[in-house]
Amino acid sequence: MPRVKIYSNPVKNVPWQDRPDNLTGAPIWRYSENPIIDRNPVENVARIFNSAVMPYEDGFIGVFRGEQTNGIPYIYLGRSADGIHWDFDKSKIPFVNEKGEPFMPVYAYDPRLVKVEDTYYIIWCGDFYGAAIGVAKTKDFKTFVRIENPFIPFNRNAVLFPRKINGNYVMLSRPSDSGHTPFGDIFLSESPDMVFWGKHRHVMGRSNEWWESVKIGGGAAPIETSEGWLLFYHGVSGTCNGFVYSIGGAILDIDNPSIVKYRCDKFLLTPEKWYEERGFVPNVCFPCATIHDSESGKIALYYGCADSYVSVAFTTIDEIVDYIKDNSVVRQEDTEIGIR
């Protein structure tokens, strides 16, 4: 049993590969067969990346950012028996409105998939007269009903917590601009019903560390643990050749998640492999989901690579929490409740 408890259901078939002997740095290691999704995975889809998966029935299900051959991103449903090999629907997810009428987003990218109580929520970035967050719900992965857009533009990187906190749904987001935003902090908002959002709080900002000095954004849905909410997020730095996206880790207070308890000052993963360094947009590691097993403490982290592929990396709850705590630097801004 791990020392740090994960509060979620066991997932005995969590995708896994043992830690290699020669690992240095953060205790997180890439799957040897990465990337797990190659180019042109579906007719009319050139690339799948920045996608979210979760356990479902005896296997796994996921929502995938499919960059169509006309360049427009949409969300595709995929299923897998082992979390590694995926079959995708040939058509985009057919979103409808509350009346059941077709209601497709203009475009949709960077989807997250989170179950709260008996409902699965898909959250993405789409066009709402500018880049903003879209949300849909499903109970059966057959009917996908869009609900009200939670925030006005411009906003990206919305990540829902997997349970209500103090009676409210809680969502992370990153207010932005209409382009390749050169700034950005993570904020949190609450809602009693997934429609009306308020009680906005600042969670954490970009830091002085080079790898996250331009902007940060939520990544995978936070994992509830005995140490707090474990958040894998992305941190961005600027170079003369463009942005570099790395993966960071933080632990948020369980009852007041706008308070950062620990924040790792080193990146957990940064572009190093060919599939992370080379692609449609080079040097991008973009985390969107985890599959984790509360019994063994194993975590499989799914991340988009170079806006071209999907990959998996592995860690354990004890190792990653220890590493984040051992290398934690929190600023006053992080530890505040986040309201001014």
Ligand code: BMA
């Ligand atoms: C961000 C998002 C991500 C993308 C990243 C790098 O602004 O659009 O989807 O992975 O840029 O291009």
